[in-house]
Amino acid sequence: NAGVMQNPRHLVRRRGQEARLRCSPMKGHSHVYWYRQLPEEGLKFMVYLQKENIIDESGMPKERFSAEFPKEGPSILRIQQVVRGDSAAYFCASSPITSGFYEQYFGPGTRLTVT
Amino acid sequence: GNSVTQMEGPVTLSEEAFLTINCTYTATGYPSLFWYVQYPGEGLQLLLKATKADDKGSNKGFEATYRKETTSFHLEKGSVQVSDSAVYFCALSGMDSNYQLIWGAGTKLIIKP
Numbered sequence: 001n002a003g004v005m006q007n008p009r010h011l012v013r014r015r016g017q018e019a020r021l022r023c024s025p026m027k028g029h030s031h032v033y034w035y036r037q038l039p040e041e042g043l044k045f046m047v048y049l050q051k052e053n054i055i056d057e058s059g060m061p062k063e064r065f066s067a068e069f070p071k072e073g074p075s076i077l078r079i080q081q082v083v084r085g086d087s088a089a090y091f092c093a094s095s096p097i098t099s100g101f102y103e104q105y106f107g108p109g110t111r112l113t114v115t
Numbered sequence: 116g117n118s119v120t121q122m123e124g125p126v127t128l129s130e131e132a133f134l135t136i137n138c139t140y141t142a143t144g145y146p147s148l149f150w151y152v153q154y155p156g157e158g159l160q161l162l163l164k165a166t167k168a169d170d171k172g173s174n175k176g177f178e179a180t181y182r183k184e185t186t187s188f189h190l191e192k193g194s195v196q197v198s199d200s201a202v203y204f205c206a207l208s209g210m211d212s213n214y215q216l217i218w219g220a221g222t223k224l225i226i227k228p
Binding site: 004006031033035040043045048055056059091095104105106107109 | 119151157158159204206217220221
């Protein structure tokens with residue numbers, strides 16, 4: 001069973017460009033979460049999605065950031081007009097449909113560098 | 116609100132030394148507690164977990180016990196190896212938002228041969 005896949009692993013963008021990060025959850029998982037890790041810090045929750053639904057985006061910046069998880073295909077985190085402060089590692093996690101607590105499985109991350 | 120506090124790193128030990136990485140938390144109700152490990156250049160891997168008070172999670176020689184009375188979940192290993200060098204994160208998922216993991220800042224562990 002393949003794990004959570006993220007691509008690209010490394011992404012370099014100039015200020016003002018768009019960054020598009022992809023995440024394919026584990027087979028059978030229908031819940032996807034995005035986290036951001038700034039250098040020397042822990043992860044910060046950004047958004048929680050199920051297929052075609054945004055469940056909780058309370059951790060997403062109000063502007064320039066958006067996320068989707070379509071019926072078919074990977075989840076996408078989109079950052080428009082990137083700035084240097086967007087440079088970070090972005091991790092995707094997925095979980096199966098369960099009740100109770102959610103055990104999340106993480107992908108290898110996308111390291112975004114804005115120049 | 117919910118929070119996790121970890122001991123600051125880096126922690127530097129010699130091979131075969133005993134390891135403790137402290138983790139304390141603040142949370143309402145009875146959260147689930149996790150330790151994740153991040154090896155250089157890789158994503159996070161779940162190392163162990165505990166879902167209720169007095170549970171002990173264990174994996175790969177690492178252990179942590181959910182202590183409700185001291186709100187702690189300290190990570191221990193009896194004899195570390197160079198391959199244990201990584202960053203270790205303590206996290207919790209709370210009852211009010213049990214999908215939104217709350218993370219400590221991470222503790223970098225360096226094991227010298």
